[in-house]
Amino acid sequence: xxxxxxxxxxxxxxxxxxxxxxxxxxxxxxxxxxxxxxxxxxxxxxxxxxxxxxxxxxxxxxxxxxxxxxxxxxxxxxxxxxxxxxxxxxxxxxxxxxxxxxxxxxxxxxxxxxxxxxxxxxxxxxxxxxxxxxxxxxxxxxxxxxxxxxxxxxxxxxxxxxxxxxxxxxxxxxxxxxxxxxxxxxxxxxxxxxxxxxxxxxxxxxxxxxxxxxxxxxxxxxxxxxxxxxxxxxxxxxxxxxxxxxxxxxxxxxxxxxxxxxxxxxxxxxxxxxxxxxxxxxxxxxxxxxxxxxxxxxxxxxxxxxxxxxxxxxxxxxxxxxxxxxxxxxxxxxxxxxxxxxxxxxxxxxxxxxxxxxxxxxxxxxxxxxxxxxxxxxxxxxxxxxxxxxxxxxxxxxxxxxxxxxxxxxxxxxxxxxxxxxxxxxxxxxxxxxxxxxxxxxxxxxxxxxxxxxxxx
Numbered sequence: 113x114x115x116x117x118x119x120x121x122x123x124x125x126x127x128x129x130x131x132x133x134x135x136x137x138x139x140x141x142x143x144x145x146x147x148x149x150x151x152x153x154x155x156x157x158x159x160x161x162x163x164x165x166x167x168x169x170x171x172x173x174x175x176x177x178x179x180x181x182x183x184x185x186x187x188x189x190x191x192x193x194x195x196x197x198x199x200x201x202x203x204x205x206x207x208x209x210x211x212x213x214x215x216x217x218x219x220x221x222x223x224x225x226x227x228x229x230x231x232x233x234x235x236x237x238x239x240x241x242x243x244x245x246x247x248x249x250x251x252x253x254x255x256x257x258x259x260x261x262x263x264x265x266x267x268x269x270x271x272x273x274x275x276x277x278x279x280x281x282x283x284x285x286x287x288x289x290x291x292x293x294x295x296x297x298x299x300x301x302x303x304x305x306x307x308x309x310x311x312x313x314x315x316x317x318x319x320x321x322x323x324x325x326x327x328x329x330x331x332x333x334x335x336x337x338x339x340x341x342x343x344x345x346x347x348x349x350x351x352x353x354x355x356x357x358x359x360x361x362x363x364x365x366x367x368x369x370x371x372x373x374x375x376x377x378x379x380x381x382x383x384x385x386x387x388x389x390x391x392x393x394x395x396x397x398x399x400x401x402x403x404x405x406x407x408x409x410x411x412x413x414x415x416x417x418x419x420x421x422x423x424x425x426x427x428x429x430x431x432x433x434x435x436x437x438x439x440x441x442x443x444x445x446x447x448x449x450x451x452x453x454x455x456x457x458x459x460x461x462x463x464x465x466x467x468x469x470x471x472x473x474x475x476x477x478x479x480x481x482x483x484x485x486x487x488x489x490x491x492x493x494x495x496x497x498x499x500x501x502x503x504x505x506x507x508x509x510x511x512x513x514x515x516x517x518x519x520x521x522x523x524x525x526x527x528x529x530x531x532x533x534x535x536x537x538x539x540x541x542x543x544x545x546x547x548x549x550x551x552x553x554x555x556x557x558x559x560x561x562x563x564x565x566x567x568x569x
Contacts (some may be wrong), residue, residue, distance in 0.1 A: 114152055114153065114171065114172075114175050114178075114181050115153050115181065115182070116153060116154075116181060116182040116183070116184060117150055117151065117152055117153075117172070117175060117181065117182075117183050117184065118150065118151040118154075118157075118184045118185070118302055118305055118306050118309070119148070119149065119150050119183055119184065119185045119191050119302070120149040120150075120185060120186070120191070120298055120301040120302045120305060121145055121146075121147065121148060121149070121190070121191050121194055121195070122145075122146045122147040122149075122263070122266070122267065122294065122297075122298050123138075123143065123144060123145050123146060123194055123267060124142070124143070124144045124146055124266065124267050124268075124281070125137045125138065125140045125142060125143040125144075125267075126140055126142045126269050127140045127143075131429045132429045132430055132456075133430050133437075133438065133439040133455065133456050134189060134190050134193050134194070134439055135193055135332075135335070135432050135438035135439050136429075136430060136431075136432050136438075138193050138194045138196070138197040138198075139197055139432055139433055143194075143197060143198075144162075144163070145162050145194060145195075145198050146161075146162060146163040146266065146267070146294075147159055147160070147161060147162065147163070147294065147295060147298040148160040148162060148168055149298040149299055149301065149302040150172060150302065151302055151303075151306060152172075154306065157299045157302045157303055157306075159295050159298050159299050161284075161295060163283070163284055164284055170206075173199070173203055173206040174206055176195055176199065176206065176221060177199070177206060177207060177208035177221055177222075178225070179222060179224055179225045180225070181225060182225055182226075182227055183225060183226045183227070184226075184227050184228075184229060184305065184306075184309060185226070185228060185229070185305065186228065186229045186230045186242045186245075186301070186304075186305045186308070187228065187230045188226045188227065188228035188229075188230070188231075189228070189329060189332065189439070191226075192220065192221050192223060192226050192329070193220060193439075195221060196209075196219065196220040196221045199221070200219075207221070208221070208222070209221070209222070210222030210223075210224075211330070215334065216333065216334050216335055216434055216436055216438075217330055217333035217334045219333075219434075220333045223325075223326045223329035223330060223333070224326050226326075226329070227322060227325075228325065229245075229305050229308050229309055229312075230242075230245075231317070231321075231325055231443060231444050232308070232309070232312055232317050233245045233308060233312070233447075234444035234445075234447035234450075235317050235321060235444060235447070235450070236312060236315060237447055237448060238447070239447075240445075240447065242255050242301065242304055242305065242308075243255040243257075245308055246304050246307075246308070249307075249308065249311050251304060251307045251308070251311065252307070253300060253303050253304055253307060254304065255300065255301060255304050256293075256296070256297045256300050258293065258297070259297045259301075262290060262293060262294045262297055265282050265287065265290060266282055266283075266284075266290070266291070266294055269281055270282050324443070325443050325444075328441060328443040328452070329443075331441060332438055332439045332440065332441055333438065334436075334438075335432070335434075335436035335437055335438035335439075335440070336436060336437055336440065336459070336504050337435055337436050337504065337505045337506070337507070338427050338431050338435060338436065338437055338503055338504060338505070339478065339502075339503050339504075339505045340427075340428075340431060340435065341478045341479075341480075342474065342477055342478050342499070342502065342503045343424050343427045343428055343431075343503050344428065345477050345478065345479075345480045346421065346424045346477055346496050346499065346503070347421055347424050347425060347428065348480075348482075349477060349482055349485065349492060349496060350421035350424070350492070350493065350496055351421075352482060353415075353486075353492040353493060353496075354416060354493075357412050357415055357416050357493075358370065358371070358416065360412055361409055361412045361413065361416070364405050364408060364409045364412070365379050365405075365409055367379055370409070370412075370413065371413075371416065373390050376390060376413065377390065379409075380398075380406070383405075383406050385398065385402065385406065390413070392414065392417055395410050395413055395414050395417070396414060398410055399411060399414070415491055415492075415493050415494070416493075418493035418494060418496075418497055421493075421496065423457060423458075423462070423463075423500050424496075424500070424503065426456055426457045426458070427457055427503060429456070430456045430457060437456065437457055439455060439456065440454065440455055440456060440457060440459050441453070441454065441455060441459070442454075442455050462500055462501055463497045463498060463500055463501075464498075465498035465499070465500075465501060465502075466498065467495070467498050470498070470499070470502065473485065473488075473489065473495055473498075473499060474499055474502045476488070477496070477499060501514070519538070519544065522534070522538075522544060523535070523538055526538070533547075533551070534547070534548075
């Protein structure tokens with residue numbers, strides 16, 4: 113009877129995982145599992161060469177969806193999501209989802225029986241890479257350094273050339289020696305993962321951390337729905353707007369490329385302004401002290417510098433076949449503090465919106481009415497930036513509530529540290545920065561008076 117397994121996969125997909133994430137990567141029609149490395153109950157590692165016709169035994173396949181058997185992997189989310197899609201396609205009899213059928217999370221193997229050595233490493237303040245952890249722990253068996261080249265060769269599409277016969281993918285028969293090295297690499301990764309688990313065994317992860325990890329996995333499995341009409345039209349609007357803004361700048365400056373820092377600095381110098389930097393803050397400051405064509409050109413440059421479209425492009429890259437973006441959070445991404453980190457779209461860093469007619473502007477973008485948007489709103493890049501949050505949509509009958517805790521870290525730290533005076537400052541609604549400076553420099557009365565004066569103006 114199997115009690116636990118340590119797993120590592122080598123896979124192929126035509127989707128760029130760095131841009132699109134594991135969920136979209138694994139749902140591609142061209143996704144394959146090439147190698148399946150596994151250790152049963154701490155035994156010797158077996159490598160099943162699926163690309164060359166090996167089959168995985170039924171007891172191992174059944175164990176993948178057996179909640180009583182613990183599955184270990186480094187970055188276990190990848191293995192779980194890949195195996196979910198692979199099982200549904202090749203061995204549906206062994207796939208068992210979780211949650212209710214209407215829940216998007218039900219498409220994946222339940223996370224409750226999966227544990228991740230990357231999370232264990234992060235909990236101990238170690239790096240988030242298998243190679244990094246192995247180096248820090250000085251393991252006898254290290255991750256093979258040639259692995260990156262092997263992954264690039266076998267796991268990603270290749271450029272067709274005359275030399276490779278115009279093929280778009282490298283198969284085992286194209287480089288038999290490399291393929292044997294790749295199998296050794298897969299085996300070594302499982303061994304390194306097991307060595308990490310053994311080395312950290314005296315420092316177990318508390319159950320409540322694993323519970324949080326499993327909740328994180330469910331959140332990532334469920335994902336968030338995107339309004340792709342808004343997303344795609346916003347990208348098209350931004351491209352059209354940037355083109356028009358660039359033409360306007362060219363007409364004012366007579367420069368071939370007003371986006372060029374060198375050319376723009378020279379143009380400003382010719383108009384009596386010596387600019388050390390053309391960063392957003394610097395340009396905004398210069399606008400206050402200029403007028404005429406110079407001020408207009410600087411305002412146009414500021415609009416061109418708006419990078420709001422990158423969020424929409426990230427949405428377009430990450431959206432899966434179900435219209436949702438999955439895998440938006442990395443549990444213990446900040447391994448010193450244990451905080452979640454954002455991935456792909458970066459939901460933890462979305463621009464705020466302050467438009468009174470937000471719904472009207474959104475509808476113009478959703479329906480593709482660029483002319484009306486341009487007529488009603490002076491700054492299209494800024495408008496698109498403020499509409500980013502509206503690209504996320506809730507299930508019918510539900511709504512999103514946007515909220516944020518005020519200075520939550522400072523408040524909690526003050527409580528944990530027993531700094532009652534800081535808690536009192538928060539309770540009285542005073543400026544924590546002024547109060548902290550007062551304590552640091554021993555100027556309580558002066559700083560208090562200064563803060564009161566600033567607050568009243």
